[in-house]
Amino acid sequence: MTSIVNLLPHLLNGIALGLLFSLIALGFMLILGLMEQINLAHGSLFALGAYFAYALCAARLPLPPDWLAVWAAVPLIWRFAAAVVLAPILVAPFGLILERLMRRTYGRDPLYGLLLTFGVAMVIEELIRVVWGTPDYMLPVPQEISGGFIMLDLIWSTYRFWAAGMAIVAMAVVWVIVERTRFGAMVKAGAHDSEIVQALGIDLTKLRVWVFVLGTMMAAFAGVIMAPLWGIRPHMGVDAVVPAFLIIVLGGVGSFWGAAIGGLLVGMVVGLSSAYASEWSMLSMYLLLLLVVTFRARGLFGKKSVLEV
Amino acid sequence: MAPARTIPTITWAMIVVWLIFASVPLWIEKVGLYHYLGVEILIFAMYALAYNLVLGHAGLPSFGHGAFFGVGAYAFGLAQFNIAANLWVCLAAAVGAAAVAGALVALFISHRRGIYYALMTIAFGQIFWFIAIKAHGLTGGEDGLLKIERLPATLGVTVFDLKSNVALYYFVLVVFVAVSFLLWRIVHSPFGRVVKAIKQNETRARFVGYDVWRFKAAILVISACLSGLAGGLFSMAQASAFPDVMSLHYSGYVVMMTLVGGGLVSFWGPVIGAVAFFLARDIIGAVTTGWMLWFGLSFVVLVLFKPEGIAGIYQSLAQRRAKAAAPVVAPNSQAR
Numbered sequence: 001m002t003s004i005v006n007l008l009p010h011l012l013n014g015i016a017l018g019l020l021f022s023l024i025a026l027g028f029m030l031i032l033g034l035m036e037q038i039n040l041a042h043g044s045l046f047a048l049g050a051y052f053a054y055a056l057c058a059a060r061l062p063l064p065p066d067w068l069a070v071w072a073a074v075p076l077i078w079r080f081a082a083a084v085v086l087a088p089i090l091v092a093p094f095g096l097i098l099e100r101l102m103r104r105t106y107g108r109d110p111l112y113g114l115l116l117t118f119g120v121a122m123v124i125e126e127l128i129r130v131v132w133g134t135p136d137y138m139l140p141v142p143q144e145i146s147g148g149f150i151m152l153d154l155i156w157s158t159y160r161f162w163a164a165g166m167a168i169v170a171m172a173v174v175w176v177i178v179e180r181t182r183f184g185a186m187v188k189a190g191a192h193d194s195e196i197v198q199a200l201g202i203d204l205t206k207l208r209v210w211v212f213v214l215g216t217m218m219a220a221f222a223g224v225i226m227a228p229l230w231g232i233r234p235h236m237g238v239d240a241v242v243p244a245f246l247i248i249v250l251g252g253v254g255s256f257w258g259a260a261i262g263g264l265l266v267g268m269v270v271g272l273s274s275a276y277a278s279e280w281s282m283l284s285m286y287l288l289l290l291l292v293v294t295f296r297a298r299g300l301f302g303k304k305s306v307l308e309v
Numbered sequence: 310m311a312p313a314r315t316i317p318t319i320t321w322a323m324i325v326v327w328l329i330f331a332s333v334p335l336w337i338e339k340v341g342l343y344h345y346l347g348v349e350i351l352i353f354a355m356y357a358l359a360y361n362l363v364l365g366h367a368g369l370p371s372f373g374h375g376a377f378f379g380v381g382a383y384a385f386g387l388a389q390f391n392i393a394a395n396l397w398v399c400l401a402a403a404v405g406a407a408a409v410a411g412a413l414v415a416l417f418i419s420h421r422r423g424i425y426y427a428l429m430t431i432a433f434g435q436i437f438w439f440i441a442i443k444a445h446g447l448t449g450g451e452d453g454l455l456k457i458e459r460l461p462a463t464l465g466v467t468v469f470d471l472k473s474n475v476a477l478y479y480f481v482l483v484v485f486v487a488v489s490f491l492l493w494r495i496v497h498s499p500f501g502r503v504v505k506a507i508k509q510n511e512t513r514a515r516f517v518g519y520d521v522w523r524f525k526a527a528i529l530v531i532s533a534c535l536s537g538l539a540g541g542l543f544s545m546a547q548a549s550a551f552p553d554v555m556s557l558h559y560s561g562y563v564v565m566m567t568l569v570g571g572g573l574v575s576f577w578g579p580v581i582g583a584v585a586f587f588l589a590r591d592i593i594g595a596v597t598t599g600w601m602l603w604f605g606l607s608f609v610v611l612v613l614f615k616p617e618g619i620a621g622i623y624q625s626l627a628q629r630r631a632k633a634a635a636p637v638v639a640p641n642s643q644a645r
Binding site for chain 2: 038101104105110111112114115116118119120122123125126127129130235238242245246249279280282283286289290293294297
């Protein structure tokens with residue numbers, strides 16, 4: 001019994017981590033599920049979001065010094081709130097450009113989309129190095145949501161739970177957009193049978209742009225939320241895109257709940273294994289992937305998809 | 310039935326490539342570069358050729374080949390420290406370890422193709438990379454495996470010392486010649502033909518009666534072996550082995566080299582790509598920081614407009630010239 005009680009904090013942290021993993025995978029899942037495109041640049045957009053948030057929060061912007069002084073005088077909580085809202089909007093144009101480029105690869109071997117987005121990921125990562133240099137940054141967190149609190153005689157990180165809460169909010173927003181709006185219905189129908197949808201007079205090209213922008217903004221949003229936990233460095237994109245696709249493959253392509261549950265599973269496995277071998281805990285998610293995919297080729301909730309060609 | 314077109318064992322292109330590489334130490338310093346760059350280019354050209362066996366010839370997009378290269382590099386060092394400080398033993402260890410790693414990966418992914426193959430190889434690449442970073446006792450963690458020696462090559466009674474970069478270059482060149490010749494034969498063997506058929510249409514190849522799984526597993530293991538050999542040579546060249554080469558970045562670099570050079574349409578494309586990659590690194594890198602920005606952008610442009618790469622551009626130019634020289638051609642002569 002005591003061992004289960006001892007594991008409880010790891011389990012709770014794992015659930016929080018899982019929600020965050022789901023948040024990271026969300027934008028990736030949107031673009032893959034609704035547009036059948038693998039966006040390997042997802043991680044770089046995630047990193048860009050974190051860097052923009054840093055620029056906003058630490059008041060390091062290319063603005064006249066007196067404007068900056070005014071901005072720096074704003075309480076941190078407002079600057080942080082501004083970063084949460086503005087960073088995804090600032091990253092959105094990158095998604096627009098990427099979608100423009102990817103349009104050429106639609107209908108061709110999906111390998112080209114993969115190669116293209118890998119190239120773009122390398123370019124964005126190098127761009128980050130050129131603009132911000134190689135050092136690590138920390139995103140300052142407002143006092144209201146930093147620090148810790150005591151529950152069950154244990155200290156818990158406030159920010160971690162706040163971030164998990166934001167992950168739930170983001171997932172709810174995406175769920176509503178995809179499952180409960182006309183836009184979502186049209187996009188889903190387009191993914192299912194694009195010819196019929198276009199014959200009905202719906203401009204699928206324009207819809208896809210919006211899906212891509214939404215996915216991009218979700219990536220950037222996840223970047224902002226994760227920045228205080230993971231730190232900000234140029235290769236943080238790779239640290240994000242690998243768990244993202246892993247969760248999607250695990251949960252099954254094209255399934256919203258697959259992504260959510262896949263993320264939770266990964267989080268819990270990483271959380272629990274860190275109780276026994278903290279050094280190796282990240283390895284457990286790969287082993288989980290191998291275990292699941294060996295026995296269920298399409299992942300937990302997967303349908304037949306473009307991945308199987 | 311005799312094949313429609315026999316493939317020569319030795320081609321002019323092959324001899325030209327070998328001769329150009331053989332002459333490199335004579336002029337590389339005169340154009341402002343250095344001998345070690347030549348060693349790097351040769352090793353990565355070998356690696357890219359081996360990689361192209363999977364991407365270009367079998368149509369399997371592996372994004373985790375750095376694992377095999379890295380396993381070879383670590384195996385070379387570990388064999389030197391723990392088994393015997395003999396060049397041949399160490400190189401055999403590099404090939405053997407990479408073969409085991411390749412077989413292990415092949416076991417899990419050979420029934421896949423397309424994007425799933427790419428994603429699963431990324432996952433495996435990350436597993437190997439992660440182990441290399443965390444297993445301090447074995448690999449030295451992020452500090453890497455240091456003090457790997459450039460062992461002398463003993464051939465019967467004669468011994469070649471490989472300490473200098475020029476001597477190492479010629480040793481690597483001999484291996485490169487052997488590997489590229491071997492790959493040329495594999496690609497054009499009956500086995501290679503079946504692999505090509507699987508690339509074109511896996512289902513049809515299966516219906517004809519080939520055990521597709523075995524061919525896909527075999528081609529990955531062969532490619533892994535030769536990548537491991539390149540990795541072993543690399544650890545000898547830089548006298549150490551680091552986890553970097555196993556990262557997703559490096560696994561992507563070899564994909565970039567192969568594609569930029571034109572591995573999809575040409576046997577020698579990956580070699581061109583490796584040369585272009587390292588020249589871009591040194592020449593653009595000397596002018597600006599962030600050379601990957603420019604190389605990455607040109608890679609993106611190539612993927613969008615000419616996925617056949619440099620070799621593809623050359624081929625279409627040659628075709629256009631041929632067309633201009635003989636404007637009246639029978640329509641079906643262009644079918645190729």
